[in-house]
Structures are given as structure tokens and as C-alpha cells.
Amino acid sequence: MERIVKRLHALSYHMRSYFWLDLKQLNDIYRYKTEEYSHTAVNKFNVMPDSLPEWIFDFMPSRGGYFIGNVSPARMDFRWFCLGNCVAILSSLATPEQSTAIMDLIEARWEELVGEMPLKVCYPAIESHEWKIITGCDPKNTRWSYHNGGSWPGNNLFLVFHLRNKV
Template sequence: MALRCALVLLKHDNEGKEFMERITKRLHALSYHLRSYFWLDFSQLNDIYRYKTEEYSHTAVNKFNVMPDSLPDWVFDFMPQCGGYFIGNVSPARMDFRWFSLGNCIAIISSLATPDQSAAIMDLLEARWTELIGEMPLKVCYPAIESHEWQIVTGCDPKNTRWSYHNGGSWPVLLWLLTAACIKTGRPHIAKRAIELAESRLLKDNWPEYYDGKLGRYIGKHAHRFQTWSIAGYLVAKMMLDDPSLVGMIMLEEDKQMIWPPLNRSISCTI
């Protein structure tokens, strides 16, 4: 999204055009890499499950030598038949299969996600409403990291116990990003349902920073109240839902003049 915004901000002089060419080239490579290797849906998950390891050369299917045994048990039940999302990270022999709401919403708003992928992300949200929305929008990530692993991954911040804070907590501020993504994909009913959930609790709970628990049922153990960003997130979401044209202030459409490389990965079966 930063690269796309830079194209808009640069002057069309000689120096600006040189940077534009470099940015466009980077966008081609980056978008192809993320759309291809960071995208996960039912078909791709099945492919990873059947990966052979230690393949070499450009013909290798398992390009990052991911071990199928590293697939977490939860992802098989979490992945619906129709739907998909961008995963957290891909590194040699290991993938972070967690769902991150902020990244997936921005992927839609910035047009990193293709129209097919954007629709699949919305399909996933509807299919896994309880896990990702629960009783308070929106889970920052799913699932929470359990046992002692959260201490290693999150820097041992005591707020990051499972289903709390940045480790599976629910953050009302994310409501505006969800609403923008819903409007762009033509699914405003999802945002409306989420906003109604938030309205039933936020004012009564004095606008807390975040919520705890698998369903976001409890006000966060260390959450501050009367948080500006919780209030602002709700207000912006309401304004966009009332006037969808406002989404244009933050939304980037895919530049049709750019010839993006085709996807080599499967997409949601709803498309």
C-alpha cells in the first residue's frame, strides 16, 4: 500500500518517472510473491498436506521446503470449503498459518488481494464468524498461541497470555477496517452485523481498548477505558456504512494499466 501511495504522490518529472518505474517493477514482483505464496485456501492447504520435501531446481513445487508435519491441527478444521486468507509468514520449512485481521483487511483495501481473493476472505469471515468476530469485533489474530510459546513469540509481555491483547484479543478499533473491506467487496451486511454487536457493548463498557477470551466476552484484563481509537473506529465505521462513497478516501483500486502476473494458486471455490 505504501508503494501504491508513492505512485500517487510522486511528481511526473524526470526524477519522479524514474522512481515510478522502479516502484512499478517492485510492485509486480511483490504482489506476485504475496498473492502466490502467502495465499491459503482449501485447495492450497490440501497441496501443502501432500508436499514432498527437499525438492530442488526451478521445477520444485514445494519451493520453501515446508514440512507437511508442521501443519497445525487447528487449520484443517478452520479452513472452510469456500474461502481463504493471507497467512502470517512463509519461511524455509515453516509457515505461520494464523489469521491476521489487520493484514487481510488492508490487503483488500489496497488491492493487494485480487477480487477473487477479496471475496474469499469475506467468505471465510462469514464461515468462521464465531472464531473471528465472536461477541466483539474483531479478533486481531487467530488462534492464540498457547503454553510457553507465546512468551517466546510475543516478547514475554504479560498482557499477551492466550486470547488476550495481541495474542488473540478482540480490538474494536479494527471495526473501521473491516467495514471498509466489506463495502469494497459488496458485503456491507457483514459490517452492519459487526457494528450492531459492538453497539450492544462498547458504550455500556465505557469504550475499552480491547477484549479478552475466545469470543471477546470479557473486557481486557489490562485494557484502558474511554479509548479514543475505540470510539473513532466505531464512528468511522458508522460513517462509511451510512455513506459508502467515503471509503474512496482510503481505498486503492488496482491499476489496470499495470500488467500483473497471473496467479498460479487456487482461489475460493465460490468464484
């Protein structure tokens, strides 16, 4: 049990520190120096500031934030993933401040995140050349389809109901 608690503490720290994105973190990434390789490095994953997508600055509200989908060397997946962020709130992986920021983001970006059904699975959908590379041209994952920005009403209705009662 002690080892599990230690592991969960380390995981929570890692997620809250390296996967959290808000306006402050976005501005820090924009000013990152690259090719840092010591324990004192600020840019731990050597994320290239040029990898910031154009849409992210308009999408990020001043009072809001979210957990990004993936961090890998030199690149982050800046898309917003509904399920992961909602589960972070429900499981208390997100701090109370982060939970509020996630809900603030949903409220501020309601038009982009809510389709004709409840919340989209991720935002924005990938398309064009990037879609072909990432999905292997899988027709199930065309823009705004099931796995690429579509809606999963069953999951999302359950999550929204529980989130409203928790936050």
C-alpha cells in the same frame, strides 16, 4: 516510477502465490515433498507437511481463504491475521477472488473470529510452551490478550466498514 511499478508487480505476485492459503493450497501443502532445491521445486520454502496445525483443516471453509502471516524455511505461520487480510483487500493486493474468499472465511468462521468486540486481531491465539518461546513469556501477550488473539476495536470497525463498501 517504472521501478516502483515493477517492484509492486513482483510483490503482488509473491504475496498472491506464496502467502495465500485456501483448501486447495492446504491440500497441496499436505502432499508436499521436502528438500527440493531447484527452480522447478513446487515446495519453494521446504515447508514440512507435519508442520500443519491440527486446527487448520477444521478452520478452513470450503469457500474461503486468507493470507497467512509468515512463511519461513520449513514452516508457515498458519494463523489468520485480521489487519493484514483486510489491508490486502483495501489496497487491492488481494485479487477480487481472494477478497471474496477472505470475506467468505470471516462469514463462515464468525463465531471464532468475532469476540465481544469486533474481529480478533489473529486466530488462534498461541498458548502454552509455544507462547513462552515466541513471546518470551511477555504477560501482555497471554492467550486472547491484546497482541495474541485479542480485539482492536478501533482498527477493526474502520476496516469492516470499508470492506463492506468495497467487496
